Amino acid sequence: MSTHTPSPVAEELAPEPVPDDVVNPGAAQIVNLGQRRADRVAAEQGLVVVGDDDGESVEAGTVLVGTVVDPPDPPGDALAFLDVRRTPVFPVWLSDSQTRRDAMRRAVAAVGYHAGVHAVRIPVYAALVAWYAPQGAARLTGRVLGWTSAEVGNWGLRQDAATRNDAKTWLELDRHRQRQASWRWWVTGAGVLAAVAAVLVVLSGVTPGWARWLLAAVGLVALARYGRPVDKPILARTVVRAKYRKLTAELTRKGIMATGLVKKPEDIVFPAGLGEIRREGPGYLAVADLPDGVIAVDVVDKREQLAGGLRLPLDQVWPETMPREHPGRLALWVADKPVSAMRQPAWPHLSGGATDYFKEFVYGFDPRMRKVMYRMDERNSLFAGFPGSGKSLSGRVVCAAMSLDPIVQFAIFDLAGRGDYDMFEPLCAPGLFGSGADEDTKRAAYRMLLWLVKQCDERGPIIKGWAQQGLNTENKLNRAIAMRDPRVRPIAALIDEIQELINDPELGKAASAAATSVIKRGRALGIHLILETQRIDKESLPKGVTSNIALRTCLAVPSHVEVDLALGTGAFRQGARPNQFEIGVDAGWGVRVGMGPMTTVRAAYLDRRTVEKICAKALALRGGTREQVDLPPARDILADLAVIWVPGERGQHWKTLAPRLAEKFPDAYAALTAEALSALVRALEIESRNVKAKGVTQRGIYHAQIIDALAARDRSDSDDDAEQVEEDR
Numbered sequence: 038m039s040t041h042t043p044s045p046v047a048e049e050l051a052p053e054p055v056p057d058d059v060v061n062p063g064a065a066q067i068v069n070l071g072q073r074r075a076d077r078v079a080a081e082q083g084l085v086v087v088g089d090d091d092g093e094s095v096e097a098g099t100v101l102v103g104t105v106v107d108p109p110d111p112p113g114d115a116l117a118f119l120d121v122r123r124t125p126v127f128p129v130w131l132s133d134s135q136t137r138r139d140a141m142r143r144a145v146a147a148v149g150y151h152a153g154v155h156a157v158r159i160p161v162y163a164a165l166v167a168w169y170a171p172q173g174a175a176r177l178t179g180r181v182l183g184w185t186s187a188e189v190g191n192w193g194l195r196q197d198a199a200t201r202n203d204a205k206t207w208l209e210l211d212r213h214r215q216r217q218a219s220w221r222w223w224v225t226g227a228g229v230l231a232a233v234a235a236v237l238v239v240l241s242g243v244t245p246g247w248a249r250w251l252l253a254a255v256g257l258v259a260l261a262r263y264g265r266p267v268d269k270p271i272l273a274r275t276v277v278r279a280k281y282r283k284l285t286a287e288l289t290r291k292g293i294m295a296t297g298l299v300k301k302p303e304d305i306v307f308p309a310g311l312g313e314i315r316r317e318g319p320g321y322l323a324v325a326d327l328p329d330g331v332i333a334v335d336v337v338d339k340r341e342q343l344a345g346g347l348r349l350p351l352d353q354v355w356p357e358t359m360p361r362e363h364p365g366r367l368a369l370w371v372a373d374k375p376v377s378a379m380r381q382p383a384w385p386h387l388s389g390g391a392t393d394y395f396k397e398f399v400y401g402f403d404p405r406m407r408k409v410m411y412r413m414d415e416r417n418s419l420f421a422g423f424p425g426s427g428k429s430l431s432g433r434v435v436c437a438a439m440s441l442d443p444i445v446q447f448a449i450f451d452l453a454g455r456g457d458y459d460m461f462e463p464l465c466a467p468g469l470f471g472s473g474a475d476e477d478t479k480r481a482a483y484r485m486l487l488w489l490v491k492q493c494d495e496r497g498p499i500i501k502g503w504a505q506q507g508l509n510t511e512n513k514l515n516r517a518i519a520m521r522d523p524r525v526r527p528i529a530a531l532i533d534e535i536q537e538l539i540n541d542p543e544l545g546k547a548a549s550a551a552a553t554s555v556i557k558r559g560r561a562l563g564i565h566l567i568l569e570t571q572r573i574d575k576e577s578l579p580k581g582v583t584s585n586i587a588l589r590t591c592l593a594v595p596s597h598v599e600v601d602l603a604l605g606t607g608a609f610r611q612g613a614r615p616n617q618f619e620i621g622v623d624a625g626w627g628v629r630v631g632m633g634p635m636t637t638v639r640a641a642y643l644d645r646r647t648v649e650k651i652c653a654k655a656l657a658l659r660g661g662t663r664e665q666v667d668l669p670p671a672r673d674i675l676a677d678l679a680v681i682w683v684p685g686e687r688g689q690h691w692k693t694l695a696p697r698l699a700e701k702f703p704d705a706y707a708a709l710t711a712e713a714l715s716a717l718v719r720a721l722e723i724e725s726r727n728v729k730a731k732g733v734t735q736r737g738i739y740h741a742q743i744i745d746a747l748a749a750r751d752r753s754d755s756d757d758d759a760e761q762v763e764e765d766r
């Protein structure tokens with residue numbers, strides 16, 4: 038122990054004395070190397086290693102932050118499986134008369150076809166039988182002799198023994214052959230005798246003539262069959278079995294993997310209860326859950342790669358999203374043959390029976406050949422698609438169905454003038470049918486829209502009156518009211534190539550405003566407007582018109598832009614792919630929204646003659662007469678402006694003039710907007726000007742402009758009259 042007294046500074050710097058009883062400097066320390074290493078690593082990571090003696094540290098227990106994420110499963114309904122009904126009690130062909138009739142028709146057609154094919158070829162068959170039957174007889178004789186003499190097989194072995202100079206074996210084999218042949222000759226002899234006896238019986242008078250011919254024919258055919266080469270059948274092949282790929286889990290995974298969206302095949306799961314791959318219509322259906330991050334729309338988008346992976350034509354592969362299921366669930370339907378080559382079932386309404394404006398009817402069939410329904414009440418329709426995509430024929434199916442409800446009135450304008458709707462003319466009141474690409478037809482179509490606006494005005498109070506009398510619980514047209522009151526019969530109004538009217542410089546704006554008004558107000562009043570267009574852009578399909586149409590069908594279009602314009606923004610994202618339809622091949626195919634889930638559907642194919650027959654029947658249902666309607670008179674906008682002009686006003690805004698016109702002439706101008714009025718006047722080559730009225734400057738017209746234009750028109754009319762008089766002289 039040291040004895041010197043330390044200086045105060047040295048005392049401060051000196052390490053604190055360690056009590057002897059804590060550390061024994063002489064004792065060797067045992068170092069836990071593993072602990073040291075762990076401490077060093079922890080120190081490098083900035084962690085503090087605490088010893089057992091650190092009073093500040095506490096042991097980390099289970100820390101719960103927030104609520105429990107996975108709550109315990111709710112008790113499941115153990116008996117839920119009792120409510121699942123997948124297979125109908127009776128097969129569909131037994132319970133559904135339409136399917137039964139269809140199956141019968143197909144069976145009769147098939148029998149007729151095969152019988153016809155073979156009947157025509159009977160001379161060829163006879164020649165082939167005559168050629169092969171002797172060969173068959175020679176072959177049969179050779180075989181019987183070969184067996185009887187026991188040479189078959191034995192001869193080859195004997196030859197072998199002879200080649201080897203093995204006389205003993207040769208003799209042994211020959212003895213064996215003789216032993217076999219000795220009893221076989223008896224069998225063959227007996228057989229020949231029996232055959233000769235049979236032939237004598239057949240040739241004798243005991244056997245009727247027809248049986249003789251039949252047995253001779255059967256015998257010859259049997260010999261010919263025996264004598265023909267294996268690869269040369271006598272009967273023509275009439276059944277070529279459809280080649281289809283049976284969809285299996287492995288194949289489904291292979292197809293989906295080909296899209297490049299999924300990394301591991303085992304990530305594609307077939308959900309229990311839904312996932313068994315099964316027959317569905319003329320094809321197979323697989324329902325698969327895609328891995329996290331992949332949704333069914335992604336697969337729909339990669340339909341081509343999917344079809345490539347399945348080694349099938351595109352037309353046979355129909356991936357779909359599943360409405361009301363999670364977005365990662367894919368329904369993959371694979372047809373037995375390309376859908377464009379499949380025959381649609383017959384349109385059920387052809388086989389008689391009336392339709393009902395207020396109920397569903399069959400519009401067409403989906404790729405799985407299931408019926409797709411359509412409904413008119415409280416809706417309007419839009420058919421958009423490129424030329425040749427099948428719009429007119431699709432709209433025609435709707436009109437044909439409605440013609441079978443005798444209380445439905447028609448108003449039809451075909452602005453292409455191709456005559457697709459000519460057969461409906463007798464069902465339309467005078468003035469409510471037009472077909473042509475000329476100005477007069479457009480004017481008549483516009484007038485029809487004005488008539489519909491007027492109908493909207495008049496029908497509201499009538500329907501309300503009937504509803505108050507207990508014919509409906511709401512102020513909407515129903516069948517009871519329509520049957521009771523002829524003034525409110527349902528109207529199916531159609532304009533084909535509506536873009537011709539909407540883009541018209543004179544009538545466009547006014548027609549668009551009138552159509553919007555009818556679409557918005559007419560639904561509940563029994564007015565269903567069907568618009569068809571081949572130009573799909575913002576100008577031809579103004580938002581006011583389309584956004585209020587519930588039932589929209591988009592047929593073949595070039596890109597997703599048209600899909601969203603026709604079906605509504607977001608339709609493409611949700612899996613609508615009418616841009617994949619090929620014009621011509623896929624004519625009539627479309628994607629429909631607005632009634633149940635989004636559906637891919639092809640309208641029933643009704644050719645011109647069929648529709649003509651339906652229309653003839655429809656006219657008979659309506660008593661063979663055309664109704665008369667009270668159309669609004671054709672108006673002269675300049676004269677009408679002069680009538681409503683307030684004396685003393687130098688000029689006036691369009692905004693003020695439009696409601697004045699609507700008030701004075703509601704039949705013609707009820708739906709007129711300031712913009713539409715301006716367009717109507719400008720189309721007469723009269724300028725729209727800045728007009729100051731009541732201290733505000735806005736676009737409008739001066740009174741002097743109207744007076745001048747009327748005077749100029751009068752002058753030109755009188756000049757025309759003078760010229761006419763001159764010509765007549």
Ligand SMILES: Nc1ncnc2c1ncn2[C@@H]1O[C@H](COP(=O)(O)OP(=O)(O)OP(=O)(O)O)[C@@H](O)[C@H]1O
Pocket residue numbers: 422423424425426427428429430431453571621624625626639640641642643
């Ligand atoms: N549902 C259908 N099933 C089978 N073929 C159809 C169907 N719809 C249309 N087609 C075929 O497509 C052709 C064109 O149809 P449609 O005249 O209706 O087309 P569109 O789109 O109206 O053409 P455009 O704009 O030129 O008038 C028809 O002549 C017909 O051969």
